[in-house]
Amino acid sequence: MKLFYAPASPFVRKVLIAAHEYxxxxxxxxxxxxxxxxxxxxxxxxxxxxxxxxxLVLDNGETLYDSRVIVAYLASLAGVRRMGDWAGDTRIALADGLMDAAVLLRYETFLRPAQYRWAEWSEGQRSKIHRALDALEAAPPPADGSLRLPDFGVAAALGYLDLRFAEDIPWRDGRPQLAAFLAAIAERPSFKLTAA
Ligand SMILES: N[C@@H](CCC(=O)N[C@@H](CS)C(=O)NCC(=O)O)C(=O)O
Incomplete structure (x- = not known):
């Protein structure tokens, strides 16, 4: 299998975390x-x-995207079956949405020429990021070093905030549960080996 990837992409990292975990x-x-x-x-x-x-280009030439589909495929290779976990799927969507907002914010503040930047739009993306983080803090992943499929994206999203927005978005402030979760998985090979 061939994976088109960039080390800094949080969506790619989510997939690579899954690949290591499985x-x-x-x-x-x-x-x-x-x-x-x-x-x-x-x-x-x-x-x-x-x-x-x-x-992800499979050996038969078929291509799978996006990250959610690829993670589900990798889980299936490992014999993991998931059905009817609506809360888990919603959590995956929450982490994906957080990553979408963070990647769009990065494009806006880094890639878009300065004269075209739109402060209110960036603020809108920041608000989505903070609301998503607050929702995750209210229902945090376990901080015992374990990592389950619905939280692969949470780990990748938090890692991306540290990579790209360490000063701009100090997400640990007021969110001790999320901070504890990330600290607990920091040494997990799937997280460590996939850092940009
Ligand atoms: N929903 C997609 C999002 C993937 C995504 O936004 N990837 C970014 C890199 S982090 C990308 O390829 N951007 C190029 C573009 O937007 O054209 C997924 O889950 O795979």
Missing amino acids: GVAGRIETVAVAVSPVSGVDAVNDANPLGKIPA
Whole structure:
């Protein structure tokens, strides 16, 4: 299997966390690409018409995207069956939405030319990030060092905030449960080996 990837992408990290947790990382060949909404890569566009990563090309040529589908596929390779876990699926959507807002904020504040930046729009993304973090703090993942599928994205999202917004978004302030969760999994190989 070939994974189009970039080390800093939180969605890619979520998939790689899953690959390590499910013991299938060794079956994945990573292909590094640099994509953004304004600079596509032909090979990625061919694999995923949306031009986004992660995209996983299977050995039979079929391509899977997006990250949620790839994680479910990797879980199935490991024989993990998930059905009817609506709360877990909603948590996955929450973490994905947090990552979407953070990646869009990054594009807006880093990629978009300064004269076109829209402060209110950035503020809107920051608000989504903070509301998502508050919701996660209210129903936190366990801080015992364990990591389960619905929280792969939570781990990747928090790691991304540390990577890109360490000063701008001090997410640990007032959120001791989330901070404890990340500290507890920090040494887990799936988290450690997938850091950018
Ligand atoms: N919903 C997608 C989001 C993936 C995504 O936004 N990836 C970013 C990198 S972090 C990307 O490929 N951006 C390029 C673009 O927006 O054109 C998923 O879960 O895989």
